[in-house]
Amino acid sequence: MPPLTDDTLWAILNDELGDDAVNRLVWQGLGYRETSDGWDTSAVEAAWAEKYPEPPNFIESRPATVQLTRSIPPAYKQLLKDELGFKGYTVDQLIPRLTRRATMVSWLLSYRKQQTARS
Numbered sequence: 001m002p003p004l005t006d007d008t009l010w011a012i013l014n015d016e017l018g019d020d021a022v023n024r025l026v027w028q029g030l031g032y033r034e035t036s037d038g039w040d041t042s043a044v045e046a047a048w049a050e051k052y053p054e055p056p057n058f059i060e061s062r063p064a065t066v067q068l069t070r071s072i073p074p075a076y077k078q079l080l081k082d083e084l085g086f087k088g089y090t091v092d093q094l095i096p097r098l099t100r101r102a103t104m105v106s107w108l109l110s111y112r113k114q115q116t117a118r119s
Contacts, residue, residue: 001025004112009084009105015098019059026068026104027055029111058104065100068107076110083109 001024002008002017008025011017031043032055041049048067056064080086080102089098 001028004108006084009108012101012105012108013084013086015101019057022101022104023055023058025108026058029108030055059097059100062096062100065103069103072107072110073114076113077106079109079113080106 002011002021004025008017012022012025030048031041031045033040033043039054041053051067052064058065058068084105086102086105089102
C-alpha cells in the first residue's frame with residue numbers, strides 16, 4: 001500500500017493511482033482486514049460492518065460513497081481545499097469516477113487528521 005502522503009492523495013485526484021489501491025487505502029482506514037477466510041470486520045464500525053460485510057468498491061458504488069461522505073466529521077469537510085489546495089474538477093471532468101475519487105481523498109484526509117490528533 002502506498003503511504004498516506006499528499007503525493008499519494010494527489011495521485012488519487014489525478015487518476016494516477018489504480019482503483020484497487022485507492023479502495024484498499026479506504027478499506028484499511030475503515031478497519032477492513034483481508035484474511036484467508038475472507039474479510040475480518042472486527043475493527044470496522046458497526047454501521048459499516050452491518051451494511052458492508054465485505055468492503056465496497058467506492059468507485060462503483062454511489063450509496064457507499066454517500067455513506068463515506070456522511071462519515072466525515074463536519075470539522076474536516078474542507079480539508080480537500082484547506083490542506084491540499086484542491087480547487088475541484090473542471091466541468092468536463094465532473095464524472096462519477098473522479099468525483100468519487102475526490103470523496104475518497106476527502107475521507108482519507110479526515111482519517112489522517114484524526115489519526116494525527118490521537119498521536
